[in-house]
Amino acid sequence: MSFHYVFETAMGFCGIAWSERGIRRFALPMSAPASVEERMTRSLQGSIACEPQGTVAEAVEATRCYFAGERIEFSSFPLDLEDVDAFRHAIYGAARRLVYGQTTTYGRLAAAAGFPQSARETGVALGRNPVPLIIPCHRILAAGGKLGGFSAPGGTTTKQRMLALEKAQPPNSGPMQPSFAF
Numbered sequence: 676m677s678f679h680y681v682f683e684t685a686m687g688f689c690g691i692a693w694s695e696r697g698i699r700r701f702a703l704p705m706s707a708p709a710s711v712e713e714r715m716t717r718s719l720q721g722s723i724a725c726e727p728q729g730t731v732a733e734a735v736e737a738t739r740c741y742f743a744g745e746r747i748e749f750s751s752f753p754l755d756l757e758d759v760d761a762f763r764h765a766i767y768g769a770a771r772r773l774v775y776g777q778t779t780t781y782g783r784l785a786a787a788a789g790f791p792q793s794a795r796e797t798g799v800a801l802g803r804n805p806v807p808l809i810i811p812c813h814r815i816l817a818a819g820g821k822l823g824g825f826s827a828p829g830g831t832t833t834k835q836r837m838l839a840l841e842k843a844q845p846p847n848s849g850p851m852q853p854s855f856a857f
Contacts, residue, residue: 677722679715681708682735684742686836690715691738692722693731697753701806703827704742710828718805738808744840746775749809756805765789766800767810776841778814781823783846794818802826813837820845 677699679692687704690711702714716722727735734752741747750771756764769788773779779787781801782794790797801812807827813834817823825834 677719678725678727679712679719679722680725680727680731680735681711681715682739683708684739685744686742689738689742691727691731691735692719693727694755696755696757698731698734698806698809699755701809703807703829703833705828734809741808742840746841748775749811752809754806754809759805762790762793762796763800763803766797767804770801770804770810770812770815773811773814776843778816778820778838778843779846780816780818780820782818784815798824808837814841814843816845 677692677694679690679700681688681690684704687706688708688711689704690700690702691698692700692715700715700718702711705711705714712724730752734749737747737749756767759767765788766784769784772787780794781797785791785793785797788797797815801815802824804810804812807813813825815823822831822834825831827833829836
């Protein structure tokens, strides 16, 4: 059984869905709570709306703090990814090891996950990420530090805003390029 909750942040309305094992889905900010609600119920049919408790309530508060500009890590929150294949598990695990403000490329993430020839497949896996922000796919860039795609609401604009919020640096940036210029 799954449950979900829609909540407001400084960047818009987010959604979180969970089971007894952990967080199953996450929706990045949207302008209308009804849009988030529809996304939650579409991705997990039969999900019940309710107030979160325990670690899920902590994840909601952490999300609010993150979008308010606080340095927050999400890697300790338990996930329920039972419907994810082994390749995606490896990619998501490698992505969760990226800390606040740290970026890498699709190719480097693929190599870190044990699949050095799978940069393109890594991009596809990240496009299917069921819990963006908690699995920080916004921190993965195309070769050369280019932004790359982003399938979340708002597309690459949302990715840019999140990277700017973290004052993220492109991979291998030196002192001459301290942060992304958005």
